[in-house]
Structure formats: C-alpha cells, structure tokens
Amino acid sequence: MARKLTRKQQARIRYKQKKQQNKALNNLIDLNHLGQEQIGTLLTHRGSHVIVESEQGDCYACLVRQNLGYLACGDKVVWQLAENGQGVVSSFFERSSVLSRPDFYKNLKPIAANLDQLFIVIAPQPHYDSDLLNRALVNAYHSQIKTHIIFNKIDLLGSHQDLLNQTKVIYQTMGYQLFFTSTYTQQGMVELTQQLSNHTSLLIGQSGVGKSSILQTLVPNQAIQIGQISDNQRFGRHTTSNTVLYHLPQGGNLIDSPGFRYFALDHLSIDKIQQGFIEFQPYLNQCQFSNCQHLSEPNCAILKAVEQGEIHFSRYQSYHRIMGLN
Ligand SMILES: Nc1nc2c(ncn2[C@@H]2O[C@H](COP(=O)(O)OP(=O)(O)OP(=O)(O)O)[C@@H](O)[C@H]2O)c(=O)[nH]1
Ligand SMILES: [Mg+2]
Ligand SMILES: [Zn+2]
Structure with missing residues (x-):
C-alpha cells in the first residue's frame, strides 16, 4: 500500500539523492587538476549543478564544494575549470543583500x-x-x-x-x-x-x-x-x-523566480511581523497594554489609527488574518 512520507523522510531522501549525484560528479571531475581560480556569477541551479558565468561571459556547469551551504542566484563565486569542461565552486563572496x-x-x-x-x-x-x-x-x-x-x-x-x-x-x-x-x-x-x-x-x-x-x-x-x-x-x-x-x-x-501559493513567516517574531506592516510603526508601543493584540483592548493606538484613517482597514484585517495563521 502506498504510504505518505513525512517531510523529514522526504528531506532525507532528497539529501541522499543529492549526495549520490555529487559522488557521481566527483568521479567525473579530477579535483587534482583544476585551472586557476576565477570569479564568476551564479546564474541558476540545474539539478546537482549550478550554472556559473565567467567574467568573459561564458557559462559553465559547476559542482559546489561541500560545506558551502545553499548558494543563491546572483552569488559572486570563486571557481576553477576542470579538465572535463565543467567547473568547481570553492567559495563565495560576502553578499551585499x-x-x-x-x-x-x-x-x-x-x-x-x-x-x-x-x-x-x-x-x-x-x-x-x-x-x-x-x-x-x-x-x-x-x-x-x-x-x-x-x-x-x-x-x-x-x-x-x-x-x-x-x-x-x-x-x-x-x-x-x-x-x-x-x-x-x-x-x-x-x-x-x-x-x-x-x-x-x-x-x-x-x-x-x-x-x-x-x-x-x-x-x-x-x-x-x-x-x-x-x-x-x-x-x-x-x-x-x-x-x-x-x-x-x-x-x-x-x-x-518560481511563483508561490503561500508565503510563510515562521522565521519572524510577532514584533518583526508588526514592524513589517510599515504604517503601523509610529503606533507600536503606544498602546496601553504592552502585550496588546490590537483587537478590542482599551486605548489601543493601532485601533485609533485605523479609526482615524491612518491605517487602512483592509491592511488591519490582513494583519489579523496573518497573525491568526502564524
Ligand atoms: N491578460 C494578460 N495576461 C498576461 C499578461 N502577462 C502575462 N499574462 C499571461 O499570464 C499567464 C502566466 O504568465 P507567466 O509569465 O508564466 O506567469 P509567472 O508569474 O511567470 O508564473 P510562474 O512561473 O508559475 O510563477 C500566461 O498565460 C501569460 O500569457 C498580461 O499583461 N495580461
Ligand atoms: Mg514564471
Ligand atoms: Zn494595540
């Protein structure tokens, strides 16, 4: 009978597959005979490779050395050309954003x-x-x-x-x-x-x-x-x-980038979500209660701002839906 895999199991399977793919690639690339270090830009991920554009504008499928973490599109990388025409990314520069x-x-x-x-x-x-x-x-x-x-x-x-x-x-x-x-x-x-x-x-x-x-x-x-x-x-x-x-x-x-159907904010605290509603900022910390949820508490600065038209009601409603789901 087909069994539904948990997220953890799916992640483990993906990790194993990636490790096997990297091993296969490692066998094709002779890591002892690599060209000079060059600077490049990561254009995209393709399977277990990344596509790196050299400073001359040529594109190479590259393997990423382990322990670099997940590289992002737009990363500036250091890479070396291998004898099989592919490359190896060894490091990346600090990101400006x-x-x-x-x-x-x-x-x-x-x-x-x-x-x-x-x-x-x-x-x-x-x-x-x-x-x-x-x-x-x-x-x-x-x-x-x-x-x-x-x-x-x-x-x-x-x-x-x-x-x-x-x-x-x-x-x-x-x-x-x-x-x-x-x-x-x-x-x-x-x-x-x-x-x-x-x-x-x-x-x-x-x-x-x-x-x-x-x-x-x-x-x-x-x-x-x-x-x-x-x-x-x-x-x-x-x-x-x-x-x-x-x-x-x-x-x-x-x-x-690929479209999304949902945008989780689990990585952000309640305070940070509130700050992210930028028009709320002048009113945060102005409520009578420090743990005010801005629902129907007395002397709520956010509610007052909504009543006075400083915060749009639909944004206020959206804020509550988002908080309720988090
Ligand atoms: N009426 C109309 N349709 C558009 C317009 N721009 C794109 N479309 C159509 O919208 C559909 C989706 O377009 P895509 O460009 O693939 O959308 P996307 O945001 O890249 O989608 P994902 O890659 O799934 O995230 C296609 O059928 C397009 O022809 C527009 O300005 N007007
Ligand atoms: Mg698209
Ligand atoms: Zn409040």
Whole structure:
C-alpha cells in the first residue's frame, strides 16, 4: 500500500539523492587538476549543478564544494575549470543583500543575492491575494532591499478597476512605488525598464501573475517558459521551476523566480511581523497594554489609527488574518 512520507523522510531522501549525484560528479571531475581560480556569477541551479558565468561571459556547469551551504542566484563565486569542461565552486563572496524565504520544510533558503531592488508582482488574475502580498512585503522589509510593486495585466482591468484604485490608495500612501503594466499591450513597460536599468532586480509573486512574461518582454531573445492558466483558473500553474538571472540589454540584471501559493513567516517574531506592516510603526508601543493584540483592548493606538484613517482597514484585517495563521 502506498504510504505518505513525512517531510523529514522526504528531506532525507532528497539529501541522499543529492549526495549520490555529487559522488557521481566527483568521479567525473579530477579535483587534482583544476585551472586557476576565477570569479564568476551564479546564474541558476540545474539539478546537482549550478550554472556559473565567467567574467568573459561564458557559462559553465559547476559542482559546489561541500560545506558551502545553499548558494543563491546572483552569488559572486570563486571557481576553477576542470579538465572535463565543467567547473568547481570553492567559495563565495560576502553578499551585499539576500532575499530568503522558508522552503517547504520551513528552512530559510536564499532565493537571490546581491540585489538592489525587489519587485513583488500582483495581478487581477489568476487570483488577487492581498494577504500574500502583505506577507511578501513583511519579509521584504526585513531583507532591507528596496521594494516596489508591479500590478500586471492591467489590460484585464475592465472589471477590476476598484481593485486597482484600492491598491493605489493603500500602497502608494505607504510610500511603495507602483508600476502598472501589461505585457499584452506593453503599457507601463517604458517606466519599468527605466527603473530596472543598471540595477540587479528580482521578480517574485504568486504563480501566474506574469513574472516570466515581463522578463520575456524585456529580454526578448531568451527562451523563457510562459505558463498557461487554462487548467486551474484560480491558482494558475507553476511554470518557472528555477530562479534564473538574465542580463538586460540596456544594462543591469533581472532575476525571475518560481511563483508561490503561500508565503510563510515562521522565521519572524510577532514584533518583526508588526514592524513589517510599515504604517503601523509610529503606533507600536503606544498602546496601553504592552502585550496588546490590537483587537478590542482599551486605548489601543493601532485601533485609533485605523479609526482615524491612518491605517487602512483592509491592511488591519490582513494583519489579523496573518497573525491568526502564524
Ligand atoms: N491578460 C494578460 N495576461 C498576461 C499578461 N502577462 C502575462 N499574462 C499571461 O499570464 C499567464 C502566466 O504568465 P507567466 O509569465 O508564466 O506567469 P509567472 O508569474 O511567470 O508564473 P510562474 O512561473 O508559475 O510563477 C500566461 O498565460 C501569460 O500569457 C498580461 O499583461 N495580461
Ligand atoms: Mg514564471
Ligand atoms: Zn494595540
């Protein structure tokens, strides 16, 4: 009878498989005859390899030496060429920034490194989820990477105009820069291109919102997989399976990442989640009770701010849903 494996068992099996793959690779690579150390950029993971781009712009499949931990897309690495044409990564440079999120096993995993901008992509389809956006914003706040929001698929706005107006009111007031785009009509693409130029930026967001389509528009001669939302209208379909760094023709890099359906915040304390709701900050520690949950306690500064319109009611509701689920 088929038996469901626990997360721990699944993790153990994956670990064993990876170890076996690395052993096979080790046998192919002669570690005693490696070329000079070179600097490169990690473009993506591919199975048990990583793809490293040399300073000359050539790409090599590389094995990563053990004990380096999980390397991230965008990492600057030191690597050596082996006689079989593959490479070995021996170390990586300190990261100027890193965006991480808990994986399926609740381990915090770096998605991409050395970024200077993060774009959270939202869209009216396949399904607009404000809690998912707010969770991603909380996580982004603690990464200290400048964060913007892309509202894509504005060609579909006929029946979603209220959603756009509300998003503008809430997030622009809080100081986030919003980009309204359509990869179908090209609306908003000029402004977005300007903001991306000469930066290293990461696109994250729910599956099916159009991250890869945006990338395809900006880096047209790359084969990038675009998904269809036909089979499951509500949740979209996971098309992109790896985080990949692409070079923009006008200068700078853009990193595409696989979509998510859920964004856990288990790695953050209650205090940090509250701080991640950035418009709450002036009111935190102002409540009568130090352990105030901002529900119906007397003299709650957050509730007062909601009543006075300083905090949008939908953000306040989202905060409670997020806290309730954590
Ligand atoms: N109407 C409309 N559809 C779009 C737009 N941009 C992308 N799409 C469609 O949305 C679907 C999903 O696009 P993808 O680019 O694969 O979405 P993604 O965010 O990369 O999805 P994952 O890789 O699963 O995370 C495709 O059918 C696209 O053609 C847009 O501006 N307007
Ligand atoms: Mg994609
Ligand atoms: Zn309170």
